Amino acid sequence: MAALFLVSARGEPLEFAYNRIENPNTFLWRQVDLRRYVERKLTTSLLQVCSRVPTLLLCLADEIGSELFCQDIHVSVPVGRIGEPLKASAHAATESAELLDEPADVHVFWFPGTPASESVERRLFSRLSLHGLLMEPFQRASVGLREVYSNGRASESP
Amino acid sequence: MNLRVDWWHETNVAESPRARWFGVFPRVPRVDIGLPKTVSAPSPRAGPAGHRWLAENLIQEAASLDAYRNGIEDARAIYSAGAYTGPTGCVDLSSHRLNDPMPPTRTAGRSPSGTSQHELGGDDAGQVIPLWKRLAYLLSAPSNLMLSERGPVEWPSSFFDYQRDGIRALLSADALLLADDMGLGKTIQTIAAIRILTLQGRLERTLLVVPAGLVVQWRKAIHAWAPELRVSTVQGPQRAWQWAAPAHVYLTSYETLREDFTSNPQSPPRKVTWDAVVLDEAQKIKNREAEVSRKCKLLPRRRAWALTGTPLENSVDDLASILEFVAPLEEGATPERLFPGPALLDRHRTLQLRRKKAEVLPQLPPKLVSEVGLALIGAQRQTYERAEREGILRLREQGEDVRIENVLELILRLKQICNFCPATGASAKLDDLVERVRTLTAEGHRALIFSQFTDERYGARAIAEQLHAFQPLVYTGDLSTPERDTVIEEFRRSTDRKVLVLSLRAGGQGLNLQEASYVFHFDRWWNPAVEHQAEDRSHRIGQVFPVNVFKYVCEDTIEERIDEILRRKQSLFDELVDDVSIDLRSRLSSEELFGLFGLAPPATSKPDAQAGAPRDYAAMTGIEFEGHVKTLLERRGWKVETTPPTKDGGVDLIALSSDNLGLETVVYVQCKNTSTAVGVEVVRQLNGVLATKQPGARAMVICPAGFTEEARRFARGGRIELWDRHDLFQREAT
Numbered sequence: 001m002a003a004l005f006l007v008s009a010r011g012e013p014l015e016f017a018y019n020r021i022e023n024p025n026t027f028l029w030r031q032v033d034l035r036r037y038v039e040r041k042l043t044t045s046l047l048q049v050c051s052r053v054p055t056l057l058l059c060l061a062d063e064i065g066s067e068l069f070c071q072d073i074h075v076s077v078p079v080g081r082i083g084e085p086l087k088a089s090a091h092a093a094t095e096s097a098e099l100l101d102e103p104a105d106v107h108v109f110w111f112p113g114t115p116a117s118e119s120v121e122r123r124l125f126s127r128l129s130l131h132g133l134l135m136e137p138f139q140r141a142s143v144g145l146r147e148v149y150s151n152g153r154a155s156e157s158p
Numbered sequence: 159m160n161l162r163v164d165w166w167h168e169t170n171v172a173e174s175p176r177a178r179w180f181g182v183f184p185r186v187p188r189v190d191i192g193l194p195k196t197v198s199a200p201s202p203r204a205g206p207a208g209h210r211w212l213a214e215n216l217i218q219e220a221a222s223l224d225a226y227r228n229g230i231e232d233a234r235a236i237y238s239a240g241a242y243t244g245p246t247g248c249v250d251l252s253s254h255r256l257n258d259p260m261p262p263t264r265t266a267g268r269s270p271s272g273t274s275q276h277e278l279g280g281d282d283a284g285q286v287i288p289l290w291k292r293l294a295y296l297l298s299a300p301s302n303l304m305l306s307e308r309g310p311v312e313w314p315s316s317f318f319d320y321q322r323d324g325i326r327a328l329l330s331a332d333a334l335l336l337a338d339d340m341g342l343g344k345t346i347q348t349i350a351a352i353r354i355l356t357l358q359g360r361l362e363r364t365l366l367v368v369p370a371g372l373v374v375q376w377r378k379a380i381h382a383w384a385p386e387l388r389v390s391t392v393q394g395p396q397r398a399w400q401w402a403a404p405a406h407v408y409l410t411s412y413e414t415l416r417e418d419f420t421s422n423p424q425s426p427p428r429k430v431t432w433d434a435v436v437l438d439e440a441q442k443i444k445n446r447e448a449e450v451s452r453k454c455k456l457l458p459r460r461r462a463w464a465l466t467g468t469p470l471e472n473s474v475d476d477l478a479s480i481l482e483f484v485a486p487l488e489e490g491a492t493p494e495r496l497f498p499g500p501a502l503l504d505r506h507r508t509l510q511l512r513r514k515k516a517e518v519l520p521q522l523p524p525k526l527v528s529e530v531g532l533a534l535i536g537a538q539r540q541t542y543e544r545a546e547r548e549g550i551l552r553l554r555e556q557g558e559d560v561r562i563e564n565v566l567e568l569i570l571r572l573k574q575i576c577n578f579c580p581a582t583g584a585s586a587k588l589d590d591l592v593e594r595v596r597t598l599t600a601e602g603h604r605a606l607i608f609s610q611f612t613d614e615r616y617g618a619r620a621i622a623e624q625l626h627a628f629q630p631l632v633y634t635g636d637l638s639t640p641e642r643d644t645v646i647e648e649f650r651r652s653t654d655r656k657v658l659v660l661s662l663r664a665g666g667q668g669l670n671l672q673e674a675s676y677v678f679h680f681d682r683w684w685n686p687a688v689e690h691q692a693e694d695r696s697h698r699i700g701q702v703f704p705v706n707v708f709k710y711v712c713e714d715t716i717e718e719r720i721d722e723i724l725r726r727k728q729s730l731f732d733e734l735v736d737d738v739s740i741d742l743r744s745r746l747s748s749e750e751l752f753g754l755f756g757l758a759p760p761a762t763s764k765p766d767a768q769a770g771a772p773r774d775y776a777a778m779t780g781i782e783f784e785g786h787v788k789t790l791l792e793r794r795g796w797k798v799e800t801t802p803p804t805k806d807g808g809v810d811l812i813a814l815s816s817d818n819l820g821l822e823t824v825v826y827v828q829c830k831n832t833s834t835a836v837g838v839e840v841v842r843q844l845n846g847v848l849a850t851k852q853p854g855a856r857a858m859v860i861c862p863a864g865f866t867e868e869a870r871r872f873a874r875g876g877r878i879e880l881w882d883r884h885d886l887f888q889r890e891a892t
Contacts, residue, residue, distance in 0.1 A: 004248075011299040011310035012357060017248035044168050049248040053165045075166040131310040132303060144297050148289065 001149060002039075004046040005141040006054055009124055011133045016141070017046045018148050039064060040072045047073070056121050058082055058128075060138060061109060070094050070111050078121050081109040082134060102129055249290045251297060298358040301329050305350070311357065313350070314382050318343075318699075320518035325350045327511050332461050333484045335440070337512040340467035340691055341698025342519065345379050348436055348465060353384035356406050361433040361461075363408065367454065368438040370411035370852045372668040374643045376438070377409060392418070392426075393639075393853060401426035412442050412450050413823075413854025419453040431458040431489050439667055440464035443483060444476035455482050458489040467694070468687045469510065474498040477506060484509050515697075523704040525697045529721075531713045532586040538579035542715060545575055550755045558760045563793050565751045569716055570792075574616040576712040577609070577681055587680060587710045588624050594708070595628055598676050599656040603703065604649075605676040608692050610683055612636065612661040612799040619802065621680060622659045630657040635664035635824065636801055636812045639852050649673065663797055663814060666692035675703035680710055682717055719754050775831055775862040775883070783831035784810050787860055790889060791827070798827075808840070809847060809857075824852065830861035838868040841878055848877060862886060 001020035007013055021042050023034065054077055057069070061083030069079040081095070084106060095109040115121035128134050304311045305322055317325070321343055328334055328351035338344050355361040368376050373393060380389050390405035393414055401408065401418070410418075410427075419427045435457050437443065443451035464484050470477050478496040487493055496502050515522055534542055549568040553560050578585045595605055607625075611617025612634040622630040633645045642664075649658045650673055658674065660666070662683055674696050683689050689709075697705040711717045748759035775783060788798045788811055796813040811827040828844055830836050841859060848857050855877070859865070862883040865873075873880050881889075 005297070007299075009310070010357070011303065013251040013294070013297040013299070015248060015250055016293055016297055040168070046248075047166050051248070051250065072169060073166060074169050077165065130308065132306065132308050133310055136300075136303060140297050140300075144293050147292055147296055 001145055002042045002046060003141040003145050004050055005137055005144065006050070006052055007133065007137050009127050011131070011137065013140070015050065015052060016144055017049045018145055019045045020149060036065065036067055036072070039068050043068060043073055047075075053077070055124050056080065056115075058134070061107065066095055066109065066111070078113075078115050079111045080125065081111075083107055083109075100129060100134075103132075103134065106134070249293050251290075251294050294359060298360075301326065301354055301358075304354050304357065311353070317346075317350070318518065320513050321347050321350075324511060324513070325354070328463060329354060331463075331509075332486050333463075333509055335464045335466070335469060335480065335484050335506075335510040337466055337469045337510050339513065339515045340694035341522075341701075342513060342515060343699050344465045344467075345376065345438070346383055348438075348463065349380055349383040351463075352407065352434065352436075353387060355434070356384075356387060362406065363430060363432055364406060364434045364436065365427065365432045365457065365459075366407055366409045366436045366438065367412055367415050368409065369442065369668055370413055370639055370854075371642055371664065372438065373409060373411055373639065375646075375668065375670065380407060380409070397853075398426075411853070412454075413852060416450045416453055417854055419456070427453075427457060431460060433459075434461035434463065435459040436463045436465065437483060438465045440466040440480050440483070441468055441476065444479050446475070446479035446482065451479055451483075455493040456487070458487055458491075460486050462486060467691065469512075474502065478502055481505055481509060519699070522697070522699070523701055525693065525705045525707060527693075527707040527709070529709045529711055530590060531711050531718070532590055533713050534576070534586050534715065536584060537582040538575070538584045538586060541579045541581055542572065542575045542712075546572055546716070546755075550757070553752075553755065553757060560760055562748060562751055562759075565755070567789060567792075569720070569754070572716045573681055574611065576715050576717050577611065577616045578620055580615065585624075586712065588621065590710070591621070591678060591680070592625065594676075594678075595625060595657060599628055603676055604653075604655075604674040605657050605678060606665075606671060606674045606692075606696055607657060607659045607678045607680055608662045608666065608689075609659070609680040610662045611681070612664075614802055615800075617799075618659045618661050622657075625657050625659070628656040629654055630659050631655055632659050633665045634661040635799060635814055636809075637664075638850060646671075660692075661799070662688060662692055665695070669695045670698065670700070671695040672698060672700040672702075675701065675705050677705060677707045678710070679708070682709065682711065682721060716754060723750055775886075778831055780829070780831055784829045787811065787827065787829050790886070794889070796825075808843060813858075824855045826851065826855065826857040828857070828859045830859060830863075832861060832863055835864045835866050836861045836869055836880075837866050838872050841865075841869045841872050841880070844878060845872075845876065860886065 001018070003019075004015075004017040005013070006015040019042055021038050023029075023038065057075060057077055057079045059079070059081050061081040064081055066081065069075060069081075095111045096114050098108045098110060098114055100106045100108060115125065299310060303309045305317065305325060307313075307316050324336060324338065324344075324347040328336065328347060336344050336347065338347075352361060352364050356364075366376060370393075373391060377389060377391055380387060384407075387406040388404065389407045389409055390400050390403040392400040392408055392410035397414065397418060415427055419425055423429065435454075437454060443454050445451055462484050464480055466480065469480055475498065478498060481502065482493050482496050485494065496505070533539075546568075549571065553564055553568065556564065574580070577587060591607070598605060607618075607621055607630075609617045609621060612619065614620050614623065618632055618634055622632045631645050631649050633642060637645065645658075646669060649655050649671070658665075658671065662679075666688055677693050677696050679689060679692070693705070693707050697707075711721050752759045778786065784800070788800065791798045791811070791813050796815050799812045799814070801809055801812060808828050809826045810829045813825040813827055815823045815825075826844070826847065828840065830840065836859060844857050844859060848855060856879065857877060858879045858881060859873075860881040864882040865880050870880060
């Protein structure tokens, strides 16, 4: 399952898109390939329903591989994969890595490149980072997903 | 469906994973993916076309919402519990309105415990909460993050820990009596809570009711601590559109609320259900019978917060009246009536959050209270002794007809002489005060001087006149609200203004005056709580110097004798019920009052001996008549201030009530002891004066000779009352 959670620079929730995918016959496929395929399908389904154009896309590096936005899906906004050094997956050559001071020991892998220092994207990223909003919204998104899908009580849309 | 594909596109569409054993043969794996759908909150600003309601799902687990917020690991465990298909979609959260009424839905299930019903829109335990609303609540920025210094919300300065606790209490409570000591920042805690809840979409309309003199201070505080909130200040003649203006916070005074809350259910304060109603200085509703108390309690509200440093001023009834407000109230419902007893105390313990300065702010500079005993000398001593002698003689002469009011009148008179000698203007207090002010101003400090009197003979104006070298400012109840604001602003801004002289009643509450570190009580008040409030104008957060409080007491006078009783009773009260205080005037027994003058109280209390007999008003001078009216009003529980002769277009007296009526009511009184009836011009002129005063103010013309028909017609149905000889007799007799 996955969610696309749009927040403002102050952390206010703007939009929450969610979806889930199931593959009944996983044994047939190479896990790496399957994972990549599923990530792409899920992501495109979320981007389809998203009604706004974000300024910046951030995702967790240990959940999303570099291929997704470097090869499979092209977006017109900078993408940052965030992760702790030990958890972060190896990044593609086309990504540029950055070690953050705040929060400490967090890596960001940028694609197509690190936003320019005075760009809107950079300022937004700095603000999110400064105000504790880099990782925190992922926790909220996780809570939201649980609310939607937990305990099998969620039903199909009417 | 509204698709935004212009900013992204899929590449490598042809590539598919390869099956393990088919090697190079590409195969598309079979996956079940939910069709993307969109749902939106039912808002006028709802998102793209095609949004529709998601199935209303039931929340089945009690306390689940709280667990969600904290238990991410727990959530993961539940994810893996089994495969299921679920709804897919996109919720537009920017336009959510958590307080929207619920749409008609099927009912079943239970509400989440630990969460306010109204936060999720559920009206009763069986109502379904739609998914968008649950998500809007769960996905809002956490309160702790918003409160933290490094969080997404910028605060003008950091909070103390106890303030964070207070804000959290406000955030989680539908009903709270925030009774922190004065100066601990109840205002900013409240504003911070309103701001967070508004940003989270849990508040849309908040009504803030504050004393008229504090409206500007609150507006500035909101501007500083919640700059993104729109504030509509409801006061003055433009109130209709001020109530209707779109705003997050509606800021008004008790007097305005009393006027605008009418029996019409469509009157602005009662036609909406407020997300929160906040009463500042909630002791204003301590009298449950007062009009403003009844109206405040009838406001439809989802949250009710009361702020006061002195929830218990006089009796447990005060507390009961305030707690009657501290509960949500649905439109058309009747507030619960509370009575003194164990249930009330239980409720009090549940609803009150009270912190004391000594406990939570050990770093606040100390408050050093000194009593300054002074000996009256010379003419002042002679005048005092003569007045006391004659006063006691008169009391004795009245025999069994003597009343407590006669004793109180004598006490008042003697207190005035302790301030200034009426014959020579000499004042032992002033001599000492001038020396102290000279020293402290030379050291760069500034001072607040409180007096219960405001006039130019015994009170604030007399003090200010004598201290002219220090460029004093005067703050009294007869100033209009803009004039009061100007005085406070001038004192804060100009360091040349070394002294601010305030009437205790007008300036003793709500003001922030940390600029001064010296406080003088020129004369003593009956109620120590009122004195403490006045001192805490200076002794509050932001004060960097120790606050020195000086209380003048003239030795061997009525002041010293009353002080002894006050001290004895206060210490007893401290032991019993914390540091809240009582109005000792109402608790002084007849024995104690008469004992002040070595007298015994009469066996029975009888009406004033003179009450039945018509007075000869024609024999009185204008000043005497004014004095007579003043005494009459004071006997009826009003605090009366005499205005300077040239002030206010003929207004002679300003009568204020708060103790007896429970709210600050101002009446401008014009005394006319003429031989002919008063004409309409006088009433018209007073009406013009009234228009410049604060909303809710009333006026009165008193003339024993009566009024012309035209004058009566003009006054009929308005805010001006006319008293003639008959009205006077009637009031004197009761």
